[in-house]
Each structure stands twice: as C-alpha cells, then as structure tokens.
Amino acid sequence: MNEKLTRLWATKNKDDEWWSSFVTSPLAIAVNYAVVDIQWISPNLITLFSFITAIISALFIIAGGTINFILAAILIHWSHILDCMDGQMARYRQTTSLSGSFFDKLTDQIQVAIWFGSVGYVAYTQSQNVLPVFLAFTGVAFYSLRGYAKYVAIYTEMFRDSGYLKNKEASRAKKEETAGLGYGILANLRWFMGEQKKFFFFDEGIFIFMLSLALVVDKLIPMLWIFAISQLFHGLARGWQRGCQIYYNQIVTNKK
DSSP states (O other): OOHHHHHHHHTSOTTOOHHIIIIIHHHHHHHHHHHTTOTTSOHHHHHHHHHHHHHHHHHHHHHOSHHHHHHHHHHHHHHHHHHHHHHHHHHHHTOOOHHHHHHHHHHHHHHHHHHHHHHHHHHHHHHOOSHHHHHHHHHHHHHHHHHHHHHHHHHHHHHHOTTHHHHHHHHHHTOOOOSSTTSOHHHHHHHHHHHGGGGGGOOHHHHHHHHHHHHHHTOHHHHHHHHHHHHHHHHHHHHHHHHHHHHHHHHHHHHO
C-alpha cells in the first residue's frame, strides 16, 4: 500500500463528525495527497483559505437566487474540506501548534454565525417575517453554548485536578482504528453504519450537509427550525450533563 496515503489516512480524526467522517475528511486526504509536500502551503494558510471561502459562500447566500445558492453550497463544502485539511497536514508534518488549533476553532465558530446569519437574513427577505432571524439567532446562540459549557467544564475541572486534561487526551489517544485502509469490506461497512448515529448530534458536520441541501432545494426556513430546535436541545443538555459530571467528580474527590 502507498506509504504516503497510509500516513495521511492516519491523520484522520478518529472522532470526526457525521458528514466529515465519510465525505469531507476523506476528500481532504485526497487533496492533501497532492499538496501536503508543497512546503509554502502551510496548515495556517489553509485555515485562512477555509475562512475566506466561508465568507465568499455567505456573500453568495445573501445575493440570493438558485445559481448563487448552489454556488454557496459548493463553496461551503470546499471550506469544510479545507477545514479538515489543515489539521491533517499539521499532523502529517508533525507541526501541530496550539496557536494553529486556536485559530482553527475560532474561525469555525465565526463561520457558523456567518452562514446562519446570512440564511436568516435571506429567509427574512423571502418571507418578510422576522421569525427566520430569531431561529438563526437561537441556533447560533445555543450552538455556542455547547462549546462554552465544554470549556468552562474543563476550566473548572482543572482546579480539582491539574492533570485532568492530560488524562482526557490520553484516554482519547487509546481509541483504536476499526476501519479504513487495510481493513476489509465488512469492517468498513460496520464502521459506516455505526457512524450514522452521529447524525443526531447535530454538530458542524451536520450543518455542512443540512445547510447545503437547504440551499440547493431552497428550503431555508424548515432547515432553520431544525437548526434552532436541535441546538436548543443539545446546548441545554450538554450544559446539564457537564454540570452533573462536575458535581459527581466533586463528591468523589471529597470522599477520598
């Protein structure tokens, strides 16, 4: 088997989101195969290209019209492929950095706000109803709450156990590959079927699929309803879950 392809496949995130897992991330590996050895193309540059592409896609959304919506859907996918590529390239070259990870996550968060803000605005102009703007705002706010709850929980746990984050990373690193290059058809089929449950996580990988589909078929308001309700549920559920986990860990610590 091609050594370069094997090394690139090993950079694929084992915790990839639903659409990323079997579409945009493998496509990113294919593109990286062609460019990963071009030294002037850096992971941070790819992050920048991904962000610029996301902004351009939002402009096409705002412009409106069938052709512009389809072009926006294509650019949203290309932005996400680039978003997968930067981390893969950094891991392949062994040049991962905290600053690179920070800007990657920061631009991801901004992109979600830009995309759904644009869709909310266009849906408002189509319907002359302020509801789509409210739905977009609700979805973005509670999607942000999911991330906020995660990092506040980490910050809180670090006070209890300074090695908390290191232990979490170690447990994630132990996760083994069960499919991919070098595995049989049945193993990959089992993996593919197992990945489908991630659809209901309604994370960024779902946004790429859901938003692009809504643009292609021009059904923006139904998509905004799904976005708002799913993020409201997951935002509140994640906050409650992480709060309960902190409380449980606190009790366990006090008993020692």
